[in-house]
Amino acid sequence: MEYLLSFGIFATGAIIGSFLNVLIHRLPLKQSILFPASHCPECQKPILFRDNIPIISYIILGGHCRNCRADIPYRYFIVEVVSATIWTILFLKFGFGTDFIFYALLSSILIVCSYTDLNHYRILNSVVITGFIIALFMILFLNSDHFAVSVYGMLTGALIMGFWAIVGRLLFKKTALGAGDIKLTALIGFFTDPQTITVIIFLTFFLASIIGIIQGIRLKTIKDRRIPLAPFISVATLVMIFLGNKLILAYLEIFK
Numbered sequence: 001m002e003y004l005l006s007f008g009i010f011a012t013g014a015i016i017g018s019f020l021n022v023l024i025h026r027l028p029l030k031q032s033i034l035f036p037a038s039h040c041p042e043c044q045k046p047i048l049f050r051d052n053i054p055i056i057s058y059i060i061l062g063g064h065c066r067n068c069r070a071d072i073p074y075r076y077f078i079v080e081v082v083s084a085t086i087w088t089i090l091f092l093k094f095g096f097g098t099d100f101i102f103y104a105l106l107s108s109i110l111i112v113c114s115y116t117d118l119n120h121y122r123i124l125n126s127v128v129i130t131g132f133i134i135a136l137f138m139i140l141f142l143n144s145d146h147f148a149v150s151v152y153g154m155l156t157g158a159l160i161m162g163f164w165a166i167v168g169r170l171l172f173k174k175t176a177l178g179a180g181d182i183k184l185t186a187l188i189g190f191f192t193d194p195q196t197i198t199v200i201i202f203l204t205f206f207l208a209s210i211i212g213i214i215q216g217i218r219l220k221t222i223k224d225r226r227i228p229l230a231p232f233i234s235v236a237t238l239v240m241i242f243l244g245n246k247l248i249l250a251y252l253e254i255f256k
């Protein structure tokens with residue numbers, strides 16, 4: 001039964017991933033997310049239902065359009081697999097309950113923000129605001145005791161990121177942290193709590209600086225290199241969701 005349920009969750013995560021691909025592609029272009037139906041961007045031909053099965057169709061078609069053989073970006077496959085995998089791990093860790101629903105929604109938002117930031121250096125207001133509205137309703141209806149903690153988490157996230165945005169601006173004389181980064185962090189704080197969001201921000205800067213240093217060495221310069229931060233924020237958040245308590249306990253062990 002557990003296996004069957006896990007498979008159902010995996011499949012649902014993949015279908016959601018397929019929808020996230022539509023959001024990633026269309027929202028930055030200000031296109032409708034409902035119309036027209038999925039079509040090949042190259043030959044404009046509508047994608048048949050049997051060619052639109054998450055994960056499987058991409059493998060069967062070898063990443064090409066059935067009609068014109070144009071390459072389908074491998075992002076479509078990756079987003080579906082990542083979404084399905086995150087959903088399954090969340091289910092195995094939390095079971096099917098409030099935590100699962102919360103984190104499944106949050107991880108979907110993180111996937112979209114990571115890709116729009118990678119592709120366009122943008123974290124879209126429409127995505128963050130929708131996230132806030134859904135989260136607000138979910139907290140009020142499913143877990144209203146959490147509301148105060150959520151508000152403190154949101155303020156903590158916004159204040160810490162805002163502080164570093166100002167410091168970055170003074171140090172580098174340009175925008176090092178964008179408004180989108182601050183809003184996304186505030187949203188994650190709203191989903192979690194003040195302690196968790198503080199560790200997430202610390203982890204984010206830690207991961208980003210490692211990658212920044214590696215990139216700086218490879219390109220022999222860090223001038224004018226923009227690093228989209230949303231993917232790091234997302235990885236840090238997932239690490240905290242999956243290992244949070246263990247990480248905090250391990251950290252406290254050091255001081256024993």
Ligand SMILES: [Zn+2]
Nearest residue numbers: 040043065068
């Ligand atoms: Zn085509």
